[in-house]
Amino acid sequence: MTVTNRVSHFPASGASKSRKITKSHPYAAVAAVTVGALAVTALVNRHLAKKAEHDNPPAGKFLEVNGVHLHYVERGSGEPLVLLHGNGSMIQDFESSGLIDLAAKNYRVIVFDRPGFGHSDRPRNVVWTPDAQAELIRRALDRLGVSHAIVLGHSWGASVAVALALRFPELVSGLVLASGYYYPTLRPDVVALSAPAVPLVGNVLGHTLSPVISRLMWPLMMAEIFGPRSMPNKFGRFPKEMALRPSQIRASAAESALMIPDAFHFRDQYADLKMPVVIIAGEEDRLIDIDQSARLHSDVSQSTFHRVPRTGHMIHQTAPDQVMSAINEVAGAPLTNLQSEPD
Template sequence: MAETDPSRIAGAALGALALAAGGAALYSWIHARRVTSEMHPPIGRFVEVDGVRLHYVERGPLDAPPILFVHGNGACLEDLLVSGLVDACATRYRCIVPDRPGYGHSTRPSGRSYTPQDQAVLLSRFLDTIGVERPLVVGHSWGALASLAMALDPRADVAGAVLMSGYYYPQERGDVALMGLPAAPVIGPALRWTLGVQTMRRMAPKLYPRLFHPRPIPERMLRDYPFAYAERPEQMRAASAELAAMSASAEDLAEDYASCAVPVALLHGSQDAAIDGSLHTGRLAAEIEGASVAFLPGLGHMIHYFAHDDIVAAIDSVASRAEGRAPDEGRPRRAAE
């Protein structure tokens, strides 16, 4: 009986592994192209800013006071549209909603930094490009940190900020090491292009209930939100890199919080299982002079799906403070669904 050659077995195993990895990568590439071209084609316009091709939509009157909406980590502009918040504001505000770099249909060229501070500059230049001046900025979760960076930067020239469910201070989080792996050198691309699609499909059923807890996931999100975006390798890279850099970015920005010179309103779900409101929103409210704060009972991280009245009231208040007048209590407001 012939002896088994270990080197031939190892070679065959490596060849089979390489073939499987190549097949998985090809599937990921085809799937990513299908997601953005067939399943969820662009719904807005494009503009190039500093080499980034940004996709965005607008709602509301062009001559109304402008609002820039900034979505969170792992999300896209459809999150803010599907939530109904943009429609609730568009009756009397010009609502501008971009996909941040690497999300939805916006590109994220490699070899550059995308910290909240960097994206604040990029979004400011985006507004300049489309001819928008002195907007209110409304951010959710990671987008709240980028929005706060805009509020702190005089060059951004924002009128005020409404920050929802935000992360503002360095905090040890057990999920960062694992969730940041897809952005790591060498191993990151291998993970994204081979295991990414199936990993995201397994994670989603656990992730989204935690974000919406204690409420159920709204039917309109299950029906209309483009969940498949998160299965694309490039969006995995963006989300992982931002999560990995979040703590250091917050530490850098925190030095300037007390110097914020524009009106700020803070909102946070009292039962947020993703970000502790007392450690972040409560602490920030104590640092920014004149900031209003509301902890919304019975809500978790995704307050923009349920608290339209509270959020629009905060937007109205910040807009009024930016104009140097008291809020107009008599203005009608669209109720949350």
């Protein structure tokens, strides 16, 4: 009996204390579980990113330009043609579309992974506006011995192409602008897409939840950018897992955040473009209204504008022949013959 009394008065064990703490501080327990889950998610995302890079090694070469490890692919010979991909994309977008092979028959095609995409890095000491990227591309082309080039930009890449032409008109002999965003509009979706670029909170999101959410949303995103058509089978060669790496998600978010401010910056400068300009867009683009392209055509007097029926945002994927025709048009048409009404 005495022994029993002594045992009953022993201090509570460590497990008992933990249970008491859990009951007293339920939020601390939830926080601990949440942090643990996020840490595991971050490790899984890091593993998937490393695997994606291993499974999709660089297809081209590298240049060190202004501290940027810049990946590019070069193919064909003839007049230089530079291809600049859109937000969230990379060289494989143009590769899978077939546009590189089409163009390489007659042009020296140079395709860059823009900073933060594909195998190009994106130093954080620079705000990668279209102007900043234009300067980088100009220096890279100089290193490659290119003094004049036709430049094609798709979507966000069109903003970089415009910046390149405005800042270095002697370099850009002609512009092809495909599915671009040129004038500021109300875009609530941009706020959500920009979240992973927010300091601190964005870093956590980008390494944990954003890749998971992006995987879940991938079919809807494909329907949005390819609609009204279905995603073509050839796009299956696009390395989805490369696009879902935390580093690329952050780069994409940063460009989403810059989209509207950049449109404000450029909206009164388009008339300063003096080189041949061909504008091409899908009539049923669900991401960027075709009115953007129509308005640009009215502001650039020497431009031509081609509407592609039954086509959405990914015009180079679903209508590569029409895009190739636009390239040939800007390459061959004299400046005075480039004025026309929309097709």
